[in-house]
Amino acid sequence: MNYKTLDPNKTYLITGAAGFIGYYLSKGLLEQGCQVIGFDNVNDYYDVNLKHTRLGKLEPYERFTFIKGDISDKDLVLKTFEEYKPNVVVNLAAQAGVRYSIENPDVYIQSNIIGFYNILEACRYNPVDHLVYASSSSIYGANKKVPFEETDFVDNPVSLYASTKKSNELMAHTYSHLYKIPATGLRFFTVYGPMGRPDMAYFGFADKYFADEPIKIFNNGDFEKDLYRDFTFIDDIVEGIERLLSNPPEGEIQHKVFNIGNNSPEKLMVFIETLEKALSKALGKEVQFEKIFEPIKPGDVPATYASIDQLQKAVGFKPETSIEEGLQKFADWYVDYYNLRD
Numbered sequence: 001m002n003y004k005t006l007d008p009n010k011t012y013l014i015t016g017a018a019g020f021i022g023y024y025l026s027k028g029l030l031e032q033g034c035q036v037i038g039f040d041n042v043n044d045y046y047d048v049n050l051k052h053t054r055l056g057k058l059e060p061y062e063r064f065t066f067i068k069g070d071i072s073d074k075d076l077v078l079k080t081f082e083e084y085k086p087n088v089v090v091n092l093a094a095q096a097g098v099r100y101s102i103e104n105p106d107v108y109i110q111s112n113i114i115g116f117y118n119i120l121e122a123c124r125y126n127p128v129d130h131l132v133y134a135s136s137s138s139i140y141g142a143n144k145k146v147p148f149e150e151t152d153f154v155d156n157p158v159s160l161y162a163s164t165k166k167s168n169e170l171m172a173h174t175y176s177h178l179y180k181i182p183a184t185g186l187r188f189f190t191v192y193g194p195m196g197r198p199d200m201a202y203f204g205f206a207d208k209y210f211a212d213e214p215i216k217i218f219n220n221g222d223f224e225k226d227l228y229r230d231f232t233f234i235d236d237i238v239e240g241i242e243r244l245l246s247n248p249p250e251g252e253i254q255h256k257v258f259n260i261g262n263n264s265p266e267k268l269m270v271f272i273e274t275l276e277k278a279l280s281k282a283l284g285k286e287v288q289f290e291k292i293f294e295p296i297k298p299g300d301v302p303a304t305y306a307s308i309d310q311l312q313k314a315v316g317f318k319p320e321t322s323i324e325e326g327l328q329k330f331a332d333w334y335v336d337y338y339n340l341r342d
Helices: 020-031 048-058 074-084 105-125 160-179 201-210 234-245 268-283 309-315 323-337
Strands: 011-015 035-040 064-068 088-091 130-136 183-188 215-217 255-260 291-293
Touching: 011 020, 011 074, 020 035, 020 048, 020 234, 035 048, 035 074, 048 064, 064 074, 074 105, 088 105, 088 234, 105 130, 105 160, 130 160, 130 234, 160 183, 160 255, 183 234, 201 215, 201 268, 201 323, 215 268, 234 255, 234 309, 255 309, 268 323
Parallel strands: 011 035, 011 088, 035 064, 088 130, 130 183, 183 255, 215 291
Antiparallel strands: none
């Protein structure tokens, strides 16, 4: 394994910079002295105050420039590339969420398909050293074989969100082949942590508890056949991305897809109990969620489990954070951010 470390002399364009992963990645690069151009439409899919909080923490960095815009605006995307001439592009801007794609499919096509096409076109006309883009573990659909490997058959997505992410991989492969754009897709596995996305289950469970409402668990109440998720802490994700940035695919095929996950799935119920303990510790009193068990939702998959052999081989990526440590960091942040101590 012989990978190159980050080059602070390069300009990094990060779309979705006000988002969860985008914020932490931007911060990580800025702390290493890199020039970061953040691009985000700051939409209201979830609480915009959280997005503004993240941006507020990035704005003091001298080498950070923020552009408010939507990647589905082709003219603005092309103008940004022409003006700032990024060396490395990380496309994290996307409409996220499996269940929301059933309610509001239009925004997924607009952002995840048209928006990503615009990024590819911009890379075509303004050559970059590396395009890294967000894919998702959702593309594995209801695959039974675990752990999921990058070579697995993934032509049966079970949500529109997953379909758009699979489409991104196909589009990137084609553009890489036609225009020699070095591109890497990252299949993220259930990323969590402080300042995370409020639409994610762990964040929603905390919200429900403090609103004195029961949490809904979509596993049929069947503890033997509980859902498994490969929960991956944000710091581990960012380290994996940073290691990849200066290491574009080489050779005849300049497009590569990697799983980026914890490689250690947990039962959903174990995750929930761990969150209860973490909040109990943060508050100094016992926390127990009131639970309602319901059938699995359409589009949900029974298990996610990442094989990370390929990523480990390429850049030495190995997650370090246990769910106990990661959820404690989330719980401490949550209680402070919402000022919930007695």
